[in-house]
Amino acid sequence: MSRILIVAYTHYLRDGRVRRHAEALAARGDSVDVISLDDAESGVHRGVNVVGLKIARYRGDSRSRYVRSYLEFFMRAIATALRLNSRGRYDAAIVCTMPDAAILSALPLRAFGARLVLDVHDTMPELYRDKFGGRRGALGARLLMLEERFCASLADRVLAVHKPHADRLAQAGIPERKIRVVPNSPDPAIFQSSRVRAAEREMSIVCHGTVTSRLGLDIALQAIDLLRGRLADLKLLIIGEGDHLAEVKALSERLKLDGLVTFKPPVPIEALPSMLGEVSVGLVPNRATEATQLMLPVKLLEYMILGIPVICARLRTIEYYFPGDALQYFEAGNVGQLAAAIELLYHHPERRSALARRARQAARTLSWDHERDVFFDAIDSVLPERARNRDLSKLASSSLLRLDPEEIARKN
Known part of the structure; x- marks a missing residue:
């Protein structure tokens, strides 16, 4: 220990x-x-x-x-x-x-x-x-x-x-x-993979996390404004706090989005899955900046693990890990493209289901069940006693793999 x-x-x-x-x-x-x-x-x-x-x-x-x-x-x-x-x-x-x-x-x-x-x-x-x-x-x-x-x-x-x-x-x-x-993988004890829900003709969208300018919530609000009156049951839920929250709320008021956009404060991690479980689509509307090009948002992985289809800004690191059939991409910062992506998924619920299934499969490559051992290796590598024990264990395992079954039986 x-x-x-x-x-x-x-x-x-x-x-x-x-x-x-x-x-x-x-x-x-x-x-x-x-x-x-x-x-x-x-x-x-x-x-x-x-x-x-x-x-x-x-x-x-x-x-x-x-x-x-x-x-x-x-x-x-x-x-x-x-x-x-x-x-x-x-x-x-x-x-x-x-x-x-x-x-x-x-x-x-x-x-x-x-x-x-x-x-x-x-x-x-x-x-x-x-x-x-x-x-x-x-x-x-x-x-x-x-x-x-x-x-x-x-x-x-x-x-x-x-x-x-x-x-x-x-x-x-x-x-x-x-x-x-x-990797910053969601905890499977909290974010449990669930069956992809049959998509209904509704569009409840969620975006959660720290509210900053680079995360593009103003772009999301403008897209909702473009779609006002065209899509029934269109809703956007924003969960979080941050230095840009007051500006985002002020923009929502200027656009008169009351009834379409709801703001909720951040909650403990355990409470997130139940809040996210009833939404139709997860949204990652980040702007294209030097910082966001280097981000792999954990909320993106949380949506994917929970079987929620995702509309996501096209950014370098996200594209590095996930193909176009796992996410509904739009060009970062483009209000019209985001609105079109929302409308596409609204009219094609079967595409939502297909995206959710493929996304969940893709997210498994970054699962915590695998990354836990990577983390332990990284920490133990700086602890001399732990590193020595792990090296001996790996050496013993590799030695056994080189032995044929008869030789193993003789050694036993």
């Missing part, structure tokens, strides 16, 4: 990747502590000891407030990590981005022998350039690229969320030998 710390500037109960990793480690017998936001979440959750810090997660346009929020979290996380370490030395600390500099909050643990893993959820340089733009955005992105490389140099292992992401990290100067790909 290993003692492992996870540090994440996020709400633990809403972050699927952090929870999935923590609970998987706890389920195999490791002792797992998590330092995260929101002291209301403190306590033991499914074998994981969560220590929530009472710090508000900032979402907005102020660079200085982002920095202040991050610094407050770092300082308190360092003190908390050292206090927890005094109860028993950590073997490894997994630090989740953003920001990359969060790894500094676990750096003191290295003096006690802990190995460090940097789990890069998103690439900060691209996100910064998208959010702030202009010359300052470009300069900030270059500085963040240097920070990314420096923070990765402090880690014994770096986790990427998909293959194009790993390639991008390597291009930034992070050694390939240090990088492992662990």
